[in-house]
Amino acid sequence: MAATLAVSVTACSSSDDGGKKPANAASEKPAGNNGNSDSGKTVPDTSKVIATLKGSDAGIEMVLYSVTRNEGGFVTVNGEIKNASGKRYTTPLQWSGEEKDVARAGRSLAGMTLVDSKEKKRYYVLRDTDNRPLTTTGFKPSLSADSSLQFFAQFPAPPESTTEVELQFPGFPNAPIEIS
Known part of the structure; x- marks a missing residue:
């Protein structure tokens, strides 16, 4: 019994974060990942670009790597926002959305939506129980100049018959994307 307890304590104490997970820990492993990372986080598979959107500000672009229907009734979007402007870019507050409850969570990409034109529905970023x-x-x-922000966002899944939606995000053109 002492040996089992020692192994358990060792396993729990070997974590780099002191056993604490960030608030969005469940979301650090979005679908479509290749599992390769040197920081312990799972990153999206960047070998396939499904869309590149030029922002309204010169040098800012959004690259989408995957839009995946997951078990459990949700869709995960993985991508990256790149700043190739050569100067610091201040991220707009509109990216976080306008909901007061969501604003308490700090800066986020909750202003992103998916639109299903076929079903005439708009899907907002899912929320956790808090x-x-x-x-x-x-x-x-x-x-900062020449840096990027990798991101993910999870949405309720449209009906199985819907295979294409339109991604909308402040400061970028609307983009029709296919759900895989």
Whole structure:
């Protein structure tokens, strides 16, 4: 029994984060990941780009890597926002959305939506039981020159018959994307 307890204590104490997980820990392993990472986080598979959107500000672009229907009735979008402008870019507050409850979670990408034109429905970023958005959160208020922000966002899944939706996000053009 003492040996089992020693192994359990060792396993629990070997974590780099002191056994604590960030608020969005469940969302750090979005679907479509290749599992390769040197920081302990799972990153999206960046080998396939499904869309690149040029932002309204020069040098800012959003690259989408996957839009995946997951078991459990949700869709996960993985991508990256790149700042190739050569100067610091202040991320707009509109990215976080306008809901007061979500604003308490800090900076996020909760302003992102998916639109199903066929069913005439708009899907907002899912929330957890504490009303925090299931998307990348807590990033800095600006992106330095030539840097990027990898992101994910989870949405309720449209009906199985819907295979294409339109991604909408403040500062970027609407983009029709296919759900895989």
